[in-house]
Amino acid sequence: MKQLLAKAKKVCDQAEIYYTESEETTVEFRDAKLHDIESNYKSGYSLRIIKDGKLGFSYTRNLINPDDLIKNAVNSLKGKVEARYEFPSTITALQLETFDPVLNDLTSKEMVAECSRLCEIFKNKTDAEIMMVAGKGSENLRIMNSKGTDLSSKNGSYFLWMGLTYPGGASGIRRTYINKSFQTTPEELINEMIDMYNSSSNVVEPESGKMEVLFMPNSVYTLNWRTLSGTSGKSVYEKVSPLSEKIGLKIFSKKITIFDDPQDDTHPWARSFDDEGISTKEHTIVENGVLKNFYYNLEYAEKLGAHPAGHGYKTSRWSGDSISLKPLPSLQHIKIHPGNTSLSEIIKSIDKGIILEGVMGAHSGNIPNGDYSVGVSPGIYVENGKILGRVKDAMVAGNVYETLKNVVTVEDKTHYTWSGFFPAILCDNMSVSTKK
Amino acid sequence: MFKKLGNILAKAEADYADIRYEVMKETFITFNGKELSRIGSNITDGYVLRVLKNGGMSSVAFTKEEDAPGAVKTAVENAVLIGMNIDKSIKLAKIPVIKDTFLPELKEDPRKIPIGEKLELVRKYNDIPLSHDKIVMTNIGYSEVNREKYFLSTEGAEIREDLITTSLRGLITSKDGNLTQNIRVGSGGSDGFQSIRNLEEKLEKRTGLVLDLLKAEPVKGGVYNCIVDPNLAGVFVHEAFGHFSEADIIETLPAMREKMEIGSQLGNEVLTIIDNATMPDQLGFYKYDDEGVPVREVQLMKNGVLTGRLHSRRTAMEFDESFSGHCVAEDYRFAPIIRMGNIYIEPGTDSFEKLLEKLEDGLYIIDAKGGQTSGENFTFGAQYGYLVKDGKKAGMIRDINMSGNLYKTMMDITAVGNDLVLSKTGGCGKGQLNIRSCNGGPHILMNNVVIGGV
Incomplete structure (x- = not known):
């Protein structure tokens, strides 16, 4: 890599190399039976060069001929993509505990055994169609640039995704459990899934109207996605954010605090530097309902005259391939601050409402505007604090900037979801459409 | 190349093995507003190895040639582990062993067009919306994905096929x-660069619509009868029905599998649905x-009765149905899964005016905006629409999201128009992205649709 950087430097003012090497094995159970085991070994390089304020970019899997990679980057300079920023000079970054060597010893056989054990428990206690994916993965990352930055990290994770599906549908109760190495699945989590599934097994048909909606952690991304769109430096720069002028103003209920916590290495994927080599730190977006900060990568920080605080990541909304992506403003370690009421107390407090266990269609609708309109997948109907059953064919619609003003209660715990660590959030005066 | 792949396969002590090597060349040109944010062409490559042994089947994807021996070992071990843990051995349907090179015919080969010319075309399109006052942002991008695929199996198959996908897509934002x-x-397609030429008028029209949307009324939530345009009809048939024609999805959902029995009347008799990736000049075209x-x-x-489904070799055996050639991977990073190629509702006899007359009062909803299914329930958005009163188009509406139950909705499609439009861009995400996923249909009349309004 050093040679590649030295070569690249000769043709430009600044150069940066991003290298990733990852491996992953997943074990998949469907209908409570082992279905598939897949492994994946990937590595690759991206090169960014800046010359006369213009960006060149290229990538490859196999560095057979470094000159080709440099040539592709030089060719792309001709497009004259503006790049007035400077790569950072980050000499040291905090060493985080992101890899537990015990993970190396975890075999497919052990993951199969854990899934089989869980399937047996769920089979005995529910009539659900049981799906499960367990996996382990690790990634080595290295970022070097011509300003002397040379950072690397190794991340490891074990994850387990469990789904209890109502027969005939494909909606159901899903939970994800993650760790830095294999851990036996907590009984509390298993029981919570079983209870939620069994209490919602019959179908009810409530009437349309205004009611309370409890966004479960798995559904909170519907709201958060819109908030993150509104607070991204990219949206602010592109003038599509409704929040551009609202720093310091109250945009949500005072019960809502949203922040990025990249260095929390009790969970997998902690990072002390972002994909552009900038040191990370805790970053508050909304504090007690007040909008505090937007978030930027190098490019958008420069465009808006802001300070980049380590939020440039090579990710896309969909799958994407990190080496082929440009860094964009992204919060990879998002958390919503818990409140002080337990989930069971919250459910008991609902006069009439829906527990939104999962949603469909969070990606459609006018996201920049904050609008959403999602199918319940499933929605569990509650009256007078009691779960009556699940609702099919219903939609919950609103605008995040209204919804999060109407927060009644926030759960006293956060849970891992693919989009962040969230508590359940109860909101009032929500619009629910059903067939009645 | 095949010799190198043969050497890797030779090391797999297995009942069956195959390997796919791909070289992928991607070209991207992206504008965010007036600014060009990305341009360039790059090449990546990688391998996918699949192994069947002792009744279990497993796959490994890898990108470094030197990882091949390790990949072979892992795939064999995992296949054996699966074999030990399942009751019913995995078997593959018998297929003809093919040796062929298939390079698609392109009307205008995008590989021969200089990137500078592509850039100027995209810039010209991008400038069209930006010349209007209330357009605050455009995100318009050109993408060209050229996949050179080499497939070799221990049964003797040896296939080289190229897939060349050209597309222009974007989002125009008004404020x-x-x-x-x-x-x-x-716009775009599988048959060459001409699919993204001459789009000026289309860009003008879309710009006009997004400006009109600023004045449109949000739709009121409720249950409506709707005319659905061909684009949305295509997304409906893909999302709500098509995924349950994919045998790997219903295989392990016992209740769904029982419902999706061949011969069951699942839809209204006006409904006939086909998947035909062999049709030339459409986005989903491929040979193998x-x-x-x-x-x-x-x-x-056919006429509401389930007549077939899409298979891999494994599911064709499992269902005891004939193989169909629908096991497709996004690229060299993935093992193949069952995908639709080009799914559409066959057109009927009603003109659009006739459909309006049949609807009387309701909504005319147009152009899909994301869709998702969860079992028998589906949700998707429409980009815009109109109220229909007494069979006539009235005011424009926005913020339209529909939700429904597959089986009820299939029965509630009561009339099918006489037009047919197939999609020109795709992006089906089923764990992997399929940019060639093509769908379509005519205008259709759909009753009792739940619309979530604000």
């Missing part, structure tokens, strides 16, 4: 006060899937 609206624009199986036309539903 008035605090209200922003956006609309998608896209990533198991080396020639793709066939499959009639999925």
Whole structure:
């Protein structure tokens, strides 16, 4: 890599190399039976060069001929993509505990055994169609640039995704459990899934109207996605954010605090530097309902005259391939601050409402505007604090900037979801459409 | 190349093994507003190895040639582990062993057009919306993905096929006060660069619509009868029905599998649904899937009765149905899974005016905006629409999201128009992205649709 950087430097003012090497094995159970085991070994390089304020970019899997990679980057300079920023000079970054060597010893056989054990428990206690994916993965990352930055990290994770599906549908109760190495699945989590599934097994048909909606952690991304769109430096720069002028103003209920916590290495994927080599730190977006900060990568920080605080990541909304992506403003370690009421107390407090266990269609609708309109997948109907059953064919619609003003209660715990660590959030005066 | 792949396969002590090597060349040109944010061409490559041994089947994807021996070892071990843990051995349907090179015919080969010319074309398109006052943002991008695939199996298959996908797609955003609206624009195909030429008029039209949307009324939530345009009809048939024609999805959902029995009346008798990736000049075209199986036309539903489904070699055996050639991977990073190629509702006899007359009062909803299914329930958005009163188009509406139950909705499609439009861009995400996923249909009349309004 050093040679590649030295070569690249000769043709430009600044150069940066991003290298990733990852491996992953997943074990998949469907209908409570082992279905598939897949492994994946990937590595690759991206090169960014800046010359006369213009960006060149290229990538490859196999560095057979470094000159080709440099040539592709030089060719792309001709497009004259503006790049007035400077790569950072980050000499040291905090060493985080992101890899537990015990993970190396975890075999497919052990993951199969854990899934089989869980399937047996769920089979005995529910009539659900049981799906499960367990996996382990690790990634080595290295970022070097011509300003002397040379950072690397190794991340490891074990994850387990469990789904209890109502027969005939494909909606159901899903939970994800993650760790830095294999851990036996907590009984509390298993029981919570079983209870939620069994209490919602019959179908009810409530009437349309205004009611309370409890966004479960798995559904909170519907709201958060819109908030993150509104607070991204990219949206602010592109003038599509409704929040551009609202720093310091109250945009949500005072019960809502949203922040990025990249260095929390009790969970997998902690990072002390972002994909552009900038040191990370805790970053508050909304504090007690007040909008505090937007978030930027190098490019958008420069465009808006802001300070980049380590939020440039090579990710896309969909799958994407990190080496082929440009860094964009992204919060990879998002958390919503818990409140002080337990989930069971919250459910008991609902006069009439829906527990939104999962949603469909969070990606459609006018996201920049904050609008959403999602199918319940499933929605569990509650009256007078009691779960009556699940609702099919219903939609919950609103605008995040209204919804999060109407927060009644926030759960006293956060849970891992693919989009962040969230508590359940109860909101009032929500619009629910059903067939009645 | 085949010799090198043969050497890797030779090391796999297995009942069956195949390997796919791909070289992928991607070209991207992206504008964000007036600014060009990305341009360039790059090449990546990688391998996918699949192994069947002792009744278990497993796959490993890898990108470094030197990882091949390790990949072979892991795939064999995992296949054996699966074999030990399942009751019913995995078997693959017998297929003809094919040796072929298939390079598609392109009307205008995008590989021969200089990147500078592509850039100027995209810039010209991008400038069209930006010349209007209330357009605050455009995100318009050109993408060209050229996949050179080499497939080799221990049965003797040896296939080289190229897939060349050209597309222009984007989002145009308008803003008035605090209200922003956006609309998608896209074109492209599998048959060459001409599919993205001459789009000026289309860009003007889409720009006009997104400006009109600033004045449109949000739709009121409720249950409506709707005319659905061909684009949305295509997304409906893909999302709500098509995924349950994919045998790997219903295989392990016992209740769904029972319902999706061949011969069951699942839809209104006006509904006939086909998947035909062999049709030339459409986005989903290919000759062989990533198991080396020639793709066939499959009639999925005839007059509301389920008549067929889409298979991999494994599921064809499992269902005791004939193979169909629908096992396809996004690229060299993935093992193949069952995908639709080109699914559409066959047109009927009603003109659009006739459909309006049949609807009387309701909504005319147009252009899909994301869709998702969860079992028998589906949700998707429409980009815009109109109220219909007494069979006549009235005011424009926005913020339209529909939700429904597959089986009820299939029965509630009561009339099918006489037009047929197939999609020009795709992006089906089923764990992997399929940019060639093609769908379509005529205008259709759909009763009792739940619309979630604000």
